[in-house]
Amino acid sequence: MIRNFRESDLHDIRNVYERSNSAVSLKVGPDFFRHDSRNFIAKTIRSCRSLVCEREGKAVGIIACSQDYIEGLFVLPEYWNKGIGSELLNSATAGKDEISLQVYADNKRAVGFYQKHGFEIVGSGICRMTRLPYLEMRKTSA
Numbered sequence: 726m727i728r729n730f731r732e733s734d735l736h737d738i739r740n741v742y743e744r745s746n747s748a749v750s751l752k753v754g755p756d757f758f759r760h761d762s763r764n765f766i767a768k769t770i771r772s773c774r775s776l777v778c779e780r781e782g783k784a785v786g787i788i789a790c791s792q793d794y795i796e797g798l799f800v801l802p803e804y805w806n807k808g809i810g811s812e813l814l815n816s817a818t819a820g821k822d823e824i825s826l827q828v829y830a831d832n833k834r835a836v837g838f839y840q841k842h843g844f845e846i847v848g849s850g851i852c853r854m855t856r857l858p859y860l861e862m863r864k865t866s867a
Contacts, residue, residue: 727816730775730787735766737784738777741799742766748802749832753855761854769796776817778809788813795826798835805834814842823865830858839864 730738739762746758769775769789773796778786786800786809795817800809818824828835830849839862840846848861 726779727776727812728779730770730777734777734784734787738770738787739763739766741784741787741801742797744801745799749829749834751829751831751855751857753857757855765797774817776813778804778813780804780809785809786813788817790817790824793821793824795824798826810838811842818864821866823863825861825863827852827859827861829855830860836860836862 742762742765743758746761770787773789773791775787775789777784778800785804786798788798789796795814798810798813800813825847826839826844827850828839829852830836836846842864844862844864846860847863850859850861851857852859
């Protein structure tokens with residue numbers, strides 16, 4: 726079930742954020758995403774339109790969007806390849822003419838996921854927090 730974020734989801738969402746990022750094996754310190762999860766929840770989840778995918782009473786995925794920008798899409802690794810990311814993405818972007826995001830260039834899985842959903846690479850840069858390269862991606866409706 727896809728639904729709006731609730732404050733009672735905080736523990737699950739922190740777990741989703743930390744575990745999904747850690748599973749990608751980005752070149753950051755071992756505790757980076759554990760510490761950054763506080764920032765993600767405080768500054769992103771609560772300030773954006775955030776949708777949660779719930780399975781068996783717990784949040785297993787989340788997407789946060791501000792206007793026409795995806796701030797983050799995260800799914801627990803054991804739920805990868807089960808359509809949850811697609812459900813969240815489709816729910817959050819329905820009716821939007823254009824949507825953009827940034828994704829770490831080394832996260833080939835995520836880059837491929839977004840390309841499969843019609844996003845194109847339109848730029849690149851270096852993340853200020855992690856110093857890792859990222860790709861800017863955009864999808865426009867036909």
